[in-house]
Amino acid sequence: MATAMVSNAQKTKTMKTVYHKADTRGHAYHGWLDAHHTFSFANYYDPLRIQFGALRVLNDDIVQGGKGFGQHPHDNMEIITIPLRGALEHKDNSGGHGIIKAGEVQVMSAGSGVQHSEVNASSTEEVNLLQIWVFPRQKNVQPRYDQKQFSIEGRLNKWQTIVSPAKDTEALWVNQDTWFSLGKFAKGLSKDYVLNKEGNGVYVFVIEGDVSVNGQKLNKRDGLGVWDLDKLTLVADNDAEVLLMEVPMK
Template sequence: MKTILHKADSRGHADHGWLNSYHSFSFANYHNPERMNFGVLRVLNDDTVSGGQGFGQHPHKNMEIISIPLKGDLEHKDSMGNTTVIKEGDVQVMSAGTGVFHSEYNKNKNEEVKFLQIWVFPKTQNVTPRYDQISTRDLATKNSFYQILSPEKTDQGVWIHQDAWFSMGDFDAEITSTYTLNNPANGLYLFVLEGEITIEDQILQRRDAMGLWDTDHINLTAKAASKILLMEVPLA
């Protein structure tokens, strides 16, 4: 097994007043040639948006864009005619394909919204743009990983145009869990949302991340109550 460690305080950071964003990979004014991507995982931004503020209408093309709200209500509008609100427990996906415009705003004026913005390179270019969102509340299982995204339209969670699988885990302290890769040729990017875990004799705390590859499974132990996002992606 090979690994790479990305501690929370090693991420890029941009504070725009209305937007406080931490970048796991190079993004906008943060450029680190050693942190461009993890396989097809191109962007992992940890965003906090002030009340009533947000991203004005802007374009995307040939990218799978996943949003995972952590707190508050995020309003989405796009050129496909969708106007929706996503909140904690939801997962949103937009296949930009041939091109789409969208905006994202904090729907509430008196509280911030926190969400993860994730971009994945697609395996097929110039697909017809599409949008979807689901609630994961009925999928969630305590003390084990549960799938929220896959390549299959009929599988659990949302789907994208890439051979990737995302899973979430909500673990009590001292629980040990195993994740088995759907494709051993893939890599895993593990992101600790809350808590503290041990994996491969490495302690990971809140917002720490680790990339792992050349393995068909991982074992981890929660040292405290922990929430984890696992992203299994092709490495090329």
């Protein structure tokens, strides 16, 4: 971890950061699954990389055609799935069934308990997805799914909120004071992000391209956690796509 003094507007705070280069992530290759883990998961364990505040899991998975995860249980976790390419089919023990594809986002409040399966919807094409787990604000809620298509235009050179704790917004609702935002930025563009809630931090994950966040350079699939600040500034060093995950730190 490192610390850096912030601007005059934030001179009462000392920003804290944790930087995760893409090639330091945990890696598991099973033939049908090529998985990278930003935080400890399954057989990958690093005591310094358990979580970032309420953000517990950030997995970058490539699943071969016709393959996937058989039925398995979850409880008391907010699970956000973002396909980057391809499509993922899910089924659950309540009879729920659906397919999410690139451009869509799915949220699942596992709550009091759910069993589901996740399988590549294509028999021939890979699916690449981000699966993210966030600790919930309330435990043992009624399990629920939701998914939504978000337009690419809505994130061009601006932040598009895809996950929110508010039920009356365009974003998908989750059971936590967390906001997820996607941005697709042209080279040279500078964009601020103002935090929604005091005490939250932001984990920046670069999907494509190269950016600088408050002076820290990040490349494709790098991650940067920042906290004890009111806003951050991102500059696109090249054309880039970025996911921001704002989460409670306590």
